[in-house]
Amino acid sequence: MDYRKSYFSKTEYNYRLGVFSENLREISELRETYGDMFGVNEFADMTKEEKEKMFGLKPQGHDGASDRDDKVKSKPYPRRKRELPDTRDWTNEAQWPVKNQGSCGSCWTFSAIGSITGNCGIHRNKWYDLAEQDLVDCARKEVGYFECSGCGGGWMSWGIQYVIDKEGAVLTNNYPYKATDGTCLNKPKTDRFCAPKDIVNLPPGSYEDLVQALDDGPVAVGVNASPWHSYQPSGDESVLPAASCPSQMSGINHGVVAVGWGTDVKSGKDYWLLKNSWGPRWGLSGYIKIERSKDGNNDKNACGILQLNSVPVFTSFN
Numbered sequence: 001m002d003y004r005k006s007y008f009s010k011t012e013y014n015y016r017l018g019v020f021s022e023n024l025r026e027i028s029e030l031r032e033t034y035g036d037m038f039g040v041n042e043f044a045d046m047t048k049e050e051k052e053k054m055f056g057l058k059p060q061g062h063d064g065a066s067d068r069d070d071k072v073k074s075k076p077y078p079r080r081k082r083e084l085p086d087t088r089d090w091t092n093e094a095q096w097p098v099k100n101q102g103s104c105g106s107c108w109t110f111s112a113i114g115s116i117t118g119n120c121g122i123h124r125n126k127w128y129d130l131a132e133q134d135l136v137d138c139a140r141k142e143v144g145y146f147e148c149s150g151c152g153g154g155w156m157s158w159g160i161q162y163v164i165d166k167e168g169a170v171l172t173n174n175y176p177y178k179a180t181d182g183t184c185l186n187k188p189k190t191d192r193f194c195a196p197k198d199i200v201n202l203p204p205g206s207y208e209d210l211v212q213a214l215d216d217g218p219v220a221v222g223v224n225a226s227p228w229h230s231y232q233p234s235g236d237e238s239v240l241p242a243a244s245c246p247s248q249m250s251g252i253n254h255g256v257v258a259v260g261w262g263t264d265v266k267s268g269k270d271y272w273l274l275k276n277s278w279g280p281r282w283g284l285s286g287y288i289k290i291e292r293s294k295d296g297n298n299d300k301n302a303c304g305i306l307q308l309n310s311v312p313v314f315t316s317f318n
Helices: 010-034 048-052 107-124 133-138 156-165 207-216
Strands: 198-201 219-223 254-263 270-275 287-291 309-313
Touching (some): 107 156, 107 219, 107 254, 107 309, 133 156, 156 309, 207 219, 207 254, 207 309
Antiparallel strands (some): 219 254, 254 270, 270 287
16 A cells, blocks of 8 residues: 655655664564564554554553542443344444544544444434544643543543533534644534433443443443554454453553454454544554453453443433
């Protein structure tokens, strides 16, 4: 694939070539260890520091409970008696494009808005392109939203809570994404749509709570995405193994949207399907499959996916 990279000078070109060479060495090591789900993509000429700017989730150094400080503490997802399907894929019903956060650490806003967009569409049959920039500019710690600092990072749960507090999210057409911090526009309620009724923060480490919630609609999830920049499947291997990204809470650094689960037909591996915010050219057209363990073992569920999950609630539980 042609990524149409251009550089301002020969010096810049040579510098990026050196960065690319180092990244290529790391990609080769990842492929040798884990398989051909790793490869060259548009991030291959970026430094480690540049790539880390795209990680904006804030639980590093927190235990996910006492330090989380959410208005709504972790609680079990209300469970209904039902037989869960072998496969769930909300992308088949969803009318929401893969977006690109750019070099801004705003993944938490894309995770929050993505989960709200998907659930609003599924449960209310109303599909809107909702604005992440509203959260970047307005859902900030200075006005009571715990450790949320726009491009400096934040929490998906507080992004969802902001939309609840404001009684809806703004349309992207009325608040375009700029991938930088800006002045809050304080859009009125009349410009807002898709307000969740509530938020449920799932208990850390609970497979059953995540799969029950995900059976009802997309979930905002936190992950350790440290090796993800090189995720670019080119063969039969597409499920990222648990061994490639640890499950500890301290390593979680990125917010995405869980949109399903299943079993890969080529490898036979069980997976979670996640929607990222790095554009449609990354990964599987903007999505990634990561290893899923049906026995609920934290260490066998890739990238800490069971640790930090929030659900915008649009339905009543019976």
